[in-house]
Amino acid sequence: MKPSNDEFDMATRRGSERLSKGPVATSARYDGRIGRLVVDLSTGLEIAFRPQDAQGIEKAKPEQLTDIEISPSGLGIHFPKLDADLYLPALLEGFMGSKSWIAAQLGKRGGAVSTEAKAAAARENGKRGGRPRKVKELVPT
Numbered sequence: 001m002k003p004s005n006d007e008f009d010m011a012t013r014r015g016s017e018r019l020s021k022g023p024v025a026t027s028a029r030y031d032g033r034i035g036r037l038v039v040d041l042s043t044g045l046e047i048a049f050r051p052q053d054a055q056g057i058e059k060a061k062p063e064q065l066t067d068i069e070i071s072p073s074g075l076g077i078h079f080p081k082l083d084a085d086l087y088l089p090a091l092l093e094g095f096m097g098s099k100s101w102i103a104a105q106l107g108k109r110g111g112a113v114s115t116e117a118k119a120a121a122a123r124e125n126g127k128r129g130g131r132p133r134k135v136k137e138l139v140p141t
Contacts, residue, residue, distance in 0.1 A: 015073070024074025025088050030065035037065065039077065039091070047091065054091070056084040 003011070023041040031038050036048040037057075051065060052058045060082055069078040077086040125131065 022089060022092065025070045025077060026074065028068045028070060028077050030062065030068065032062050035062075037068075039088070042074065049091070054086055056086065057082055060084075 023043040023045065025039050026042050027040045029038050030036075030051075031048070034048070035050060037051055037054075038046060038048045040046050051060050057065070057079060060079070064081040065079065067080050069080060070076070071078065075088045077088065077091075079085070
């Protein structure tokens with residue numbers, strides 16, 4: 001189905017509004033020396049981040065990150081060797097992936113942290129018999 005002229009005009013307006021709200025990517029490269037992806041923005045700002053912090057490229061090898069394309073709008077960053085894309089506005093907002101993916105990453109980091117307070121709480125809990133057992137609820141059939 002072909003879009004109508006009105007739909008095309010509306011989409012063009014929405015795109016223009018989106019582009020006017022923030023910077024766009026002008027170039028991107030992988031800097032193997034520091035192990036970071038570096039994105040240059042139209043404002044002159046440069047951002048760098050670890051590939052493992054971005055959903056879709058978190059398991060990429062350095063040689064897979066050498067070929068990077070910027071979308072014509074400057075809002076997308078494409079990695080042809082991985083067939084993966086990053087959305088610049090999401091990167092700038094600090095979200096390197098979906099909410100559930102980020103929550104899982106944060107949970108891994110938090111669960112791996114060992115502090116004296118955490119150890120003391122675990123010892124106290126152990127004195128009380130440990131974690132309560134999970135009880136399966138009986139669902140009427």
